[in-house]
Amino acid sequence: MPAESRDDPAAPDAAAERHALLGLCYRILGSLADAEDAVQETYARWHRLGEQERRGITARRSWLMTTASRICLDMLGTARARREHYVGQWLPEPVPQAGLWQSTTATVDPADRVTLDESVSMALLVVLESMTPAERVAFVLHDVFQYTFAEVGEIVGRSPEACRQLASSARKRVRGARRAPADAAQHAALVRSFKAAWETGEIDALLPLLDPDTVAVADGGGVGGASPRPVEGAARVAWLFADLRHRAPDLVLAETEVNGVPGLIARRDGQTVAVISLSVSNGRIDRIWGVSNPEKLRAWR
Secondary structure, three states: OOHHHHHOOOOOOHHHHHHHHHHHHHHHHOOHHHHHHHHHHHHHHHHHOOHHHHHOOOOHHHHHHHHHHHHHHHHHHHHHHHHOOOOOOOOOOOOOOHHHHOOOOOOOOOOOOOOOOHHHOHHHHHHHOOOOHHHHHHHHHHHHOOOOHHHHHHHHOOOHHHHHHHHHHHHHHHHHHOOOEOOHHHHHHHHHHHHHHHHHOOHHHHHHHEEEEEEEEEEOOOOOOOOOOOEEOHHHHHHHHHHHHHHOOOOEEEEEEEOOEEEEEEEEOOEEEEEEEEEEEOOEEEEEEEEOOHHHOHHHO
16 A cells, blocks of 8 residues: 555544545546445445454555455446446546545656546546456556555455556556647647637537547437447547537537546536547547536536
8 A cells, every 4th residue: 555554553534535535436437426336335344344343454544445446346347247238438427626536645656657637537547448347456556546566466366466467458558548648738728729619610610620530439328419439530520519519509618627637518508418528639639528428427517
């Protein structure tokens, strides 16, 4: 476990403790609702311990984080089975206020680990979905939360060397999907320009902002008119958003932070009906993820 968990036997502040658990479970599961269930089950198991058992645990947060990780590993298997029957594309659940999800204040080696902000980005969460449950848990625990491979092995039931291989395989997936990122100012400017172009409903206004190989993925959960398949290519993506504007002229767009980076929300009659995340590379938008499934927008109401 991270050093501060091993060295401090006192139970940490309850709110900070719960945020840490929720941040861990969200990164592993990609669903805020599932993460909340995992955290609730973690505390339930803590309270089911006998008084003497609890007294024997010198680092409460360490015990809770380990227990939550095991619960999440079990949940990943059933979650993937459910997603096989999901209507349309499945995307991770977008969250606001990513600052609440920071995992640790310790120094992270940038050559070996993702940054804390990147660890909750939609781009990384989408890549995590392509991993096996063991790869995902090993990557999140080691590269984000700084567990040793011996500690990861105790959680996933494998040797430290096997966990090292799992994390290495996961890291290769992340690096293979990573494109040249834009700085924060450029990203925000392109989001602002995309919003303005979308509001015009004109294809010619949208096209210059899009990478030729742009892909747009929509998660509607079978509700509304979300495309059941990814839309690929700048021309098709521009047409998609222009058509959305003409079919829903009453949508009100607003800039906001989505999973730690600038994004957009769409409102109708004051209610959030969609959250849009964008990936920017080489001065253009190359990925767009839109979530309109009402079950995934509870945090935005």
